[in-house]
Amino acid sequence: MAVTIKDIAQRIGVSVSTVSMVLNGKDYRISPATREKVEAAAREMNYRPNRMAAGLVTKTSKTLGLIVPDITNSYFAEMAAVIEAKCADNGYSLFLCTTNYMPEHDVKYTNLLLEQGVDGILFVMSVDGHNHRAGECLQLLREAGVPILLLDQEWSNDIAVNVISDNEQGGYLAVRHLLELGHVRVGSLTGPAGTQTSQKRLSGYKRALQEYDLPFDPKLIVEGNFRTDSGYDQCDVLLAQNVTAIFAYNDMMALGIYKRLREKGIRVPEDISLVGYDNLNFTDCLEVPLTTIYQPAAQMGETAVVKMLQMLAKERPQDVVFAPKLIIRASTSPLL
């Protein structure tokens, strides 16, 4: 059981407010003898100040929360590491929570972080604009009056600031590259259906098709979960549609696809061209270096913290949208 200032007061026979004044450094009216007695008792009894209670006075805990879907995705891991370092530079500690793309965990961790008294939340939501869980999270944050910064997935609203990269453009660049190479049947391995980044990349895929006057075939769109295993597992489903190229919505899944193709003796890029997304740091060293879409994870993380600090200083910063870039390597080639 935690030791309270009441316990200390009882132990040495002084009032609770005397103990409180000493331990909060507002002891100008307390005698040196009493002050020492309180401090000695606090040490002996191993008193630990209640941060929540302290927060009620200072209204700040110097802690921030970061909620991300999946820390095994190196894209989020890099972002989280930069955010942690930037927070530490500014005297903030960071609690990181992972939701495994479960919207109900978004709500759970929003509640938990609010209960822990964080000063603000940086949030990569797992849910799309049509899902009511996202609205629930924002409503909780609105009511609590806690600054919120939406990272990676935007959401037009009155309270949050968005720091994202242009996923529609990223999807467009990936698929236009494949169409330029003469591919017509381009398979698409998406993230979880509700995920906004995934929906936007799919919109970009469709825009590229339209530009090339190609029809949209829903059978070429297969759902993954952004993990390597789902690339491996869903590869055969795409192959059954006679695709000549695959756009995987992240590098982790592209790696899984590559593993399965290699196992089946299907060559990249001779038999199948492959594009990933994120430009993870191993992609240029693969057996077949991967064509991919770069988005600046570190810069996004750093910007997110800068914007959060502005919000904590009662400013209202602008949204930021970063531009993705196509990086062409050996995994894509002209359709023969």
Add this chain to the structure above:
Amino acid sequence: MAVTIKDIAQRIGVSVSTVSMVLNGKDYRISPATREKVEAAAREMNYRPNRMAAGLVTKTSKTLGLIVPDITNSYFAEMAAVIEAKCADNGYSLFLCTTNYMPEHDVKYTNLLLEQGVDGILFVMSVDGHNHRAGECLQLLREAGVPILLLDQEWSNDIAVNVISDNEQGGYLAVRHLLELGHVRVGSLTGPAGTQTSQKRLSGYKRALQEYDLPFDPKLIVEGNFRTDSGYDQCDVLLAQNVTAIFAYNDMMALGIYKRLREKGIRVPEDISLVGYDNLNFTDCLEVPLTTIYQPAAQMGETAVVKMLQMLAKERPQDVVFAPKLIIRASTSPLL
């Protein structure tokens, strides 16, 4: 400012204890009319129960803390993801904290998590047995009476349970493999000097040398930080020592070394043999598939949660040590 039960009591003119009894479900003595009035006010005023205060009654918050050095290291990321999932399965939420291998951050986050009232802490310490920060963390946890599970890095002590893999044996297996291939000058790119995993792998390196009657040359030992960049940056320092093989203490650094070697036109394994550690999921798909040491990150994470749940149930589980395995791929070959 958070709404308290006192605010609710004042608003509707009842006692604080009445509000408390209603909101804690101990309202058998309260009239239905009053109960409804309290509940309505709590809703309207957006009352949020203080988890710490609730914890003082139930003595449990159903939250756990996990402290790791670096989440961009996929080994820790995989472990963290498994721990989060296993916690969720058992009704626990997880706060993840990263320390960037700074012992003072170990202490900071130990304090923060204790203040937040977590029920237990899973801890990958950044510090070695000789560093007083580790002792400080354990002392804090001992005084708070909070169960602690040390993961990845062990520490003989009276309170913590250890779940680790045998790093001395892992280092031994890596270097013995290189010595068997005829290499004599084996460079060693360690983690941060204080890190226990790093020290143990170095002990294994020395044991292998002894077995082959080779002298230990401290100039062949170079310090890295377990990140890709440090492999890239320190590669030239090792090359200057005329090594014919390099043992990098994790795959992230091995990747960095590989990038630098490729840039310099030095071939793996023809000119330099390379061994990593962790068997990350991209290592079998690299241009030159990487020989490495496997340690079961997922199984370690899962075991850690099982042991923590036992500790929370007032049991005292045994330490667990997992055996590492050598995985031989194309990055190592006989010295010509």
